[in-house]
Amino acid sequence: MDLYNINFYLENKQNWYLDIPRIIAQKSTRLWLGKGILLQSEDKKLLDNWNNFYFKDKIFEKLAKFGIQNSLLGRCILLWMITKTGELTLVVPTPTFMSRVAKINEQEQSAELFFTNNQADNQTLTWVTITPKIVHVEIFNNVGEETILGTTKSKTKPENLVKTSYTLKNPFGFLPIVEITNLPNPLLFGQSTTLNGYPDCMSVYPLIEDLNHNIKQKRKERILNQTRAFGQLSNEQLLELMTGKSDIGQYVEDFFMNVSSTPYDKTGNGGINFIQGNPKFSEYWLDYNGIIKQIFNGAGYDIEDYNGQQYTNKTQSMFNNKFDMETTEYKIAHYKPYILRLMDMWMYYYGHWNMIGERTYSFDFIPIAMTDQLQEKELIEFQLIYGLMTKKEAIGKLRNVNLLQAKNILKEVNKEDKEDEKIKLLGENKNEQTSTNSINETSSSAIEKTTTSD
Incomplete structure (x- = not known):
């Protein structure tokens, strides 16, 4: 089994009863991404522009997509696309699709990318060629199912189906692309991000197969150990059964019956006998719990929420577990420089920072109750x-x-x-x-009273 093949997940998931890699990917993304990005700056114009862009371009949704892909497949590519109108949009292409046709060389500063469009009213493909000087974009109409799925058996670049194309000056002078591995892993194959894909579940894929085999066997055990009935019915009882007048009609699917003219014997001779199975679900459950705990811990997460503590306070931390905290902080430290680089490009493009001197902004992730x-x-x-x-x-x-x-x-x-x-x-x-007036009134009354008595 090739554990370093990013297609392993996609090729095997159809045989899984429980999609553990996706469950872990969703948990991982929720923990490190939290509620999204909070930008800090004293520049009101910068903040207004960013907030409008953040919601318009669905940055949170795209970062969530990036996190899930990275956890499942081990690496992901993020790039700034320049639209025909001169706007920036963040693109998160699927690595398995691009890996067949994408060419990215940061040292030589050249890239060719082929991916499906986001939010298109019909299925279209985009081919992007990027150099330090130009960005050339070609958009193709639907070119067939095989190409959409990522195969290159037919035409990789169908020139006769071009829907639109445009060429723009590259405003950055370098590739507006970052390729991010799921976890830092520089000791496997040098520093190539393409070969260093490291899914969260890479080290526990065999255990995932064991877990799904356990679920499959438990399902068989439940079916094979259902209560069965063997017996015979008379012609009259068969007629009652067929006309819906028999009490055993709802159970007939699990009966093995022999139709005979012999009358029903209530003593059991020639009547109906029941066989009751003896499923051992407790053993399967113990095995299931042991395997799933090893899977989550091996992937860097915890399966037992709150570590056995009673959840009594709604403000209590969701981060009581050791592995969750370690992996999340590790991923945040790993992803932050890459996302900061993307934000630097955005700031530069819209004139909020010239990439010289101290940044005019900072950002952090809004945690989901880390503490x-x-x-x-x-x-x-x-x-x-x-x-x-x-x-x-x-x-x-x-x-x-x-x-x-x-x-x-x-x-x-x-x-x-x-x-x-x-x-x-x-x-x-x-x-x-009021107090002064009261004192004065009291004093005056006292004087008047005294004067009157005199």
């Missing part, structure tokens, strides 16, 4: 007390907003605080005035 929210509040409070964090940064952390939004929130809070303080002061002054 207990109550503990996080305590940490933020500690940093505020000792001057390690500004109020603006604290609001950004707690509300998952960028610093500019946090700054506006802080302004509103301070404004309301000042208004509350004014109202409080007015109330105190009014109370003091």
Whole structure:
């Protein structure tokens, strides 16, 4: 078995009863991607442009697709496509499709890519040629099922079916492409990302086959050990059965019956006998639990949620498990420089940074409760007390907003605080005035009363 073949998953999944690699890929992506990317910058125009682009181009959805592909197949390619109107769009081609026709050489700075279009109203293919100087794009109509599935038996580049083509100047001066392996693995075959594909489940594929064999055998065991009935029916009882008047009609599918003129004997002689199976599901279940735990741990994750702890607080961490935390932090550290490079290209293209000097922005992933929210509040409070964090940064952390939004929130809070303080002061002054008037009235009444008595 070739464990380094990225097609292994696609070729074998049809024989699996439980798609463990996809389950782990979805879990992996949810943990490292979290709720998406949070961009931080003091430049309002930059933030507005990015926020509009983030939702318009469905960046979260594409990064999720990238994460699942990387976990399943071991590597993934991300590239900025320049549309005919001059806009950027992030493309996540399928590696198995591109691997047959794609040519990417970062050292020589040249690339040819062939992939299916995103969000097309009909099935189309795109051929992109990129050099440091130009980007040439050709889009083809549907060229047949074989080519759509990634085979190259017919025509790799059907010139006579070109729907549209255009050539643009490459604004970057280099390839706007990053090829990312699922995990850093430079010791297998040098530094080639193409050969270093390392799916999460690579080391446990044989165990996945064992697990699905277990499920298959348990299913057979359940079917073979159903209660069976053997016996014979008279012609009259057969007629009742066929007309729906018999009480055993709902069980007849599991009966082995012999039709005879012999009447039904209630003592069992010549009547119906039952055979009850004895399935051993407990043994299968123990085997299942042991294998699936080894699979998840071998892939770098945990299968037991909360590690046996009772889940009593809805703000409690989803990250109580050792393997989940280790693998997630490792993947974030591995992916972040690549995604940062893609964002650098976007900033440069839209004029928000010239790639010289310090970046005008930063970003991070919004985690899904990596730490207990109550503990996080305590940490933020500690940093505020000792001057390690500004109020603006604290609001950004707690509300998952960028610093500019946090700054506006802080302004509103301070404004309301000042208004509350004014109202409080007015109330105190009014109370003091009332008290003074009361004292004066009391004093005057006392004087008048004394004067009257005199």
